[in-house]
Amino acid sequence: MLCALIMAGGKGTRFWPLSTEEKPKQFLNLIGSETMIQMTVNRIKPIIPLERIFICTGEMYVDLVKNQLPELPYRNIIVEPEGRNTTPCIALSALVITRYYKDSTMVVLPSDHLINDEEEFRRIILESDNFIENNNNAIITLGMEPTRAETGYGYIKCSEERNKSIKNEAIKVEKFVEKPNKELAKEYVLSGNYLWNGGMFIWTVDNILSEISKYSPNTVESLHNVQDVEEEKLQALINREYIKTEAISIDYSVLEKSKEIYVIPSDFGWDDIGSWEAIERYTEKDELGNIVIGHVTSLKGNNNLLVSSNHRVIVEGLSDIYVIENDGKIIIGQKSNVVNVKELKKII
Incomplete structure (x- = not known):
């Protein structure tokens, strides 16, 4: 069963003063008539119903989520008492999802990205889900075909020479690389073996919890009771235990160490709307x-x-x-x- 986690706790500082800590960019109408988080939910809703879409956000944004997504079940709003990077966010969300949908697969999505070809995006998500069904210990990430020597994105290096005639083939990841300078970015694009890292992942809930337990054991250990505690005591448990988790990104804690990571090259008009220059490209x-x-x-x-x-x-x-x-x-x-x-x- 496929569930979605949308991470919506960021503060969007690059868009200040339009984006503020009180109302960051995922809750703004930056492109089109919908806010970024509304666009993200509506994009995935044709293949994952609302009852299986979860939003992880900060306490101060709960009312914004409720107002902008009024049909989302309240139980599906996962509240972080404080921001501690993506590993605790994903671990907490995976444990909450197992309360309602055991043995599920989850697709993890940022709340503030642009995707122009939504039909192709959904097709690749379903293709990734099929791959995970046959490879339970795999982690899939979506790598975007680079169209320019971009220094604002991280990159994914494929582990072998790509056969571009095979569309959307799952390829083993050699490594993730940080945002490069201009010269390195040009080399990456020319090599044809690097893809943009869009921060989108598909994995089974059991596998990602196992991987986080292996590489960030305090995180899952601190939160493991989340999946079993009574509903009325859930948030109090999260508020008490979340501070004990390791504040680290999923890239550093798991992706740089895990052995079964694959990338699916994707071309669906993706952009990280993370800067004013990005607004220029699409307005x-x-x-x-x-x-x-x-x-x-x-x-x-x-x-x-x-x-x-x-x-x-x-x-x-x-x-x-x-x-x-x-x-x-x-x-x-x-x-x-x-x-x-x-x-x-x-x-x-």
Whole structure:
């Protein structure tokens, strides 16, 4: 039985001031009419019903989840008392899922990614599920075909020369590599043997708990009673025991050490909407090359990024700038420096 875990605890600091700690990017309408988390749930819902979709998030975001996903069962909101990276999040969620769906397979998805070809995405998820059914000890990750020498993503190196004529073949992973510099990124793309790491995984619940127990034993040991405790005592147990888990990412705790990791090369129009540059790639521009989002009027200027959430903003005769407004904070700068906008938070 296939279940989904959507991780929605991030704070989205790269999109400040539009994304704030109180309302991070997964709860914002960055592209289109739906918020990022709504897009993620609606994308997977045709193959996994809502009762088997779980959201792991922080306590301060529970009301946002309930408001944006009102049909999601309340039991499916898994509440972290504090953020401790992805290993505790995945272990806790796997244990909660086993309360209701034993012997299940889970697909783990970030809450804030863009996927253009959703039908192809779902087909690959189902193909991965079939692979796991026949290889219970395997971990599948989805590797995105790189379209540019991107320095903002991690990469996955395939363990053998890829046969690109075989579509979506599961290939053994040689290693995961950190975000490279520009020169390394160019080498990776030219080699044809590296894929972008999209942070999406498929595994059996039993296998991932076994792997975390092997490589991060305190984490599962601290939380093992989650699967059996009475419902009314569940959150109190989580609040008490979660602090004892190891605060480490799943990449470092399991993926760099596990022996049975496979990647399925995927091409479904994926992007990690993690920066203002990403918004530029997917937002329609006006006739002067401006991106205008929200209560903004642009006069005569060109090649601007103009975003306003609450107040009317009028920009006249200026070009190559960004203006970002949210909750009364207005940040203005050269568009070429928008990548550094989050650093300004330290001085406001």
